[in-house]
Structures are given as C-alpha cells and as structure tokens.
Amino acid sequence: MELEIVKITAFQFGELVFACEQSSDDISCYFDKQTGDIEMLGDYIESDPELEERIEEEFGERYIRVPKIESWQSFEDMEEFVTTVQDERMQKSLERALSGGKGVFGRFKDTLSDDDDLLNAWYAFKDQRNKERVIELLEEEENIKLIVDA
Structure with a gap:
C-alpha cells in the first residue's frame, strides 16, 4: 500500500509529538491531515459539538487518532x-x-x-526518540509519510 504524504510545519510536528505524549483515557487527540492541526476532545475540555461531528464524519479520511506513546x-x-x-x-x-x-x-x-x-x-x-517514534507509528499504523518543513 502506498503511503499518503502529509506536509506539516516543524511547529505542527512538535504539537503532534506533544499530543502523542499526552493522550490518555480522558483526552483524545486527533490529527487533521489537511491542516496539520491537532484537535483535542475529552472530559476536561470544553465541548465543541461541530468539531466532534466533523471528526466523526471525516474520521479516517481527514482525521486520525493521534497514536499514543506508551x-x-x-x-x-x-x-x-x-x-x-x-x-x-x-x-x-x-x-x-x-x-x-x-x-x-x-x-x-x-x-x-x-x-x-x-x-x-x-x-x-x-x-x-519520540519524534522518531511518531514518524514510525504514523507510517506503520496509518500509512502516512510525514514531511516536516524546516
């Protein structure tokens, strides 16, 4: 299967790595493949019904769950x-x-x-190590090749 190429900025990559470290049972983090942004949903985050619906409707195509660093x-x-x-x-x-x-x-x-x-x-x-792990996890689990702009 061919990898999907997703381009993000160095700042967005830092946010993605941070989200992988923070994911828990209380907080779900989603990566927007179109914008490179991280969206967070969870018990302690003010709910945004429009965002929740958009993630649900476009899950897998536009949004993926951020992999968790165990x-x-x-x-x-x-x-x-x-x-x-x-x-x-x-x-x-x-x-x-x-x-x-x-x-x-x-x-x-x-x-x-x-x-x-x-x-x-x-x-x-x-x-x-976490940066390398995130790149690896996205390639192996989501078939995504990240291109990080300097």
Missing part, C-alpha cells in the same frame, strides 16, 4: 539513556531509580535533577 516505551528510553551516561556513580544511581516499581518516572527525573547538563541531555534524547 509508558513501557518511555521506560525503555530511560533504560537506553542510562547506558549513555559516562559517570559511573550517576549511571548506578539511575539504574537504582529504574529498579523500583511504582514512581519510577519521578525517581528517574529526581535523580537527574542534580545535574542540569544530564537532565537536558535526557530531555533531548527523549524528544528525539
């Missing part, structure tokens, strides 16, 4: 990031943060917060 994927990213850390003590601290159960994301971030450079490196790493 927590297990984020956890794998943290594990991989730890392998890039040069400082052995920090690497061990991060491994310990990842070994506990509940609250792992908070512990990981708290451990990184002692080192601004490393925290910024983590955010850059995570951002890059």
Whole structure:
C-alpha cells in the first residue's frame, strides 16, 4: 500500500509529538491531515459539538487518532539513556531509580535533577526518540509519510 504524504510545519510536528505524549483515557487527540492541526476532545475540555461531528464524519479520511506513546516505551528510553551516561556513580544511581516499581518516572527525573547538563541531555534524547517514534507509528499504523518543513 502506498503511503499518503502529509506536509506539516516543524511547529505542527512538535504539537503532534506533544499530543502523542499526552493522550490518555480522558483526552483524545486527533490529527487533521489537511491542516496539520491537532484537535483535542475529552472530559476536561470544553465541548465543541461541530468539531466532534466533523471528526466523526471525516474520521479516517481527514482525521486520525493521534497514536499514543506508551509508558513501557518511555521506560525503555530511560533504560537506553542510562547506558549513555559516562559517570559511573550517576549511571548506578539511575539504574537504582529504574529498579523500583511504582514512581519510577519521578525517581528517574529526581535523580537527574542534580545535574542540569544530564537532565537536558535526557530531555533531548527523549524528544528525539519520540519524534522518531511518531514518524514510525504514523507510517506503520496509518500509512502516512510525514514531511516536516524546516
């Protein structure tokens, strides 16, 4: 099957990646293939009956549900990031943060917060991984090839 080409701006791509990170049971995000915009519907968002009807009528053709980045994927990213850390003590601290159960994301971030450079490196790493993941998910699940203008 041939991929559908969708052109968006770098800003819209950033919004799309952010929406993939934010999707939850309470909020549904939709990507408008014509405009590149993200539309959000959910329990805590003021309802717009016209938008809801438009999304329902044009779902699949114009609108698609924004793919969700799962927590297990984020956890794998943290594990991989730890392998890039040069400082052995920090690497061990991060491994310990990842070994506990509940609250792992908070512990990981708290451990990184002692080192601004490393925290910024983590955010850059995570951002890059999520951008790659969104491009991959859209190609595999929706047959969409994104072209992002600089």
